[in-house]
Amino acid sequence: MGNRLSGQSSQAKRTSKNDPGRFDFLGVAKYFALASVVFSVLALANILLTGFNFGIDFAGGTEVQVQFEQEVDVAAVRAFTDELGFQNASVQSFGDEHEFLIRLGIIEAETEEETQALINETIQTITAALGSFFSSEGPVIRRVDSVGPQIGAELKRNGLLAMFYSLLLILFYIGMRFDYKFAPGAVFCLFHDAIITLGIFAVFQIEVNVQTLAAILTLIGYSLNDTIVVFDRIRENLSIYRDEKFSWVVNRSVNDTLSRTLLTTFTTMLAVGSLYFIAGGVIQDFAFTLAIGLVLGTYSTIYVAAPIVIWLDRLEERKKALAAAAA
Secondary structure, eight states, X not given: OHHHHHHHHHHHHHHHTTOSOSSOGGGGHHHXXXXXXXXXXXXXXXXXXXXXXXXXXXXXXXXXXXXXXXXXXXXXXXXXXXXXXXXXXXXXXXXXXXXXXXXXXXOOOSSHHHHHHXXXXXXXXXXXXXXXXXXXXXXXXXXXXXXXXXXXXXHHHHHHHHHHHHHHHHHHHHHHHSOTTTHHHHHHHHHHHHHHHHHHHHHHTOEEOHHHHHHHHHHHHHHHHHHHHHHHHHHHHHHHOTTSOHHHHHHHHHHHTHHHHHXXXXXXXXXXXXXXXXXXTHHXXXXXXXXXXXXXXXXXXXXXXXXXXXXXXXXXHHHHXXXXXXX
């Protein structure tokens, strides 16, 4: 066993000089790191200045999804909501299936019981009026959702706490499994992916709801899986290429896992693409979020997590050198 490991180490030393890795990813890492910082800052600024287009899950309100047997114009549906006295109602169409999402504002009364009674009355009014206003088009109520303002605020707070605790637990997990210098890179990688994804949602005012939050937590897990694979290979190569610099080992490890990363991303993107183009509604938004996360997750593993690990290793070496000089 010992002879075999020694033979592998000797072979690695002989080949390492001629085979540093097919691509020098980390040679341009500083430029991509700068781009990541710029885009992250822009995403945060846009989130703070513009804000999100929260769905009823977080903002509260009532949504009615209706489908017509014949083609109906959006203006006709807006005229219908205006006639009922909902001038601030939002009407959104769904593809070419003659489907519309009617979103009403928050309905409140003095007590919770009165609020619920008023919401039920509003839903009944819309349901009955649709049949009389669009009698020839055969409207069908597909879905009715209603969330009070207090429940929406609680869901929003719990969603943020879920993201915070997930990142905190990941920090401890990476630190225990690998080394403390690996943990910050993994967490910053996940933070980078989540912030830029949310920034894109803020720029295009895509609806943010519970499904969006679930997709972001999913992409955090996917990105972490890719990062752990690279970290595992770094740890293995450190014992093989003992005479090489740490940055060389990291670059070699990224090259070693590149085919696995690309194949996994490609096959996952096939499933996500099918969901996006075939499914509709909230499933389409879920798939869109995952598609962004797949690209960001692959990118951030190479150009966010790996450079931070190298920087922390250099910082550790510098501290050791200063301690040795002081001694």
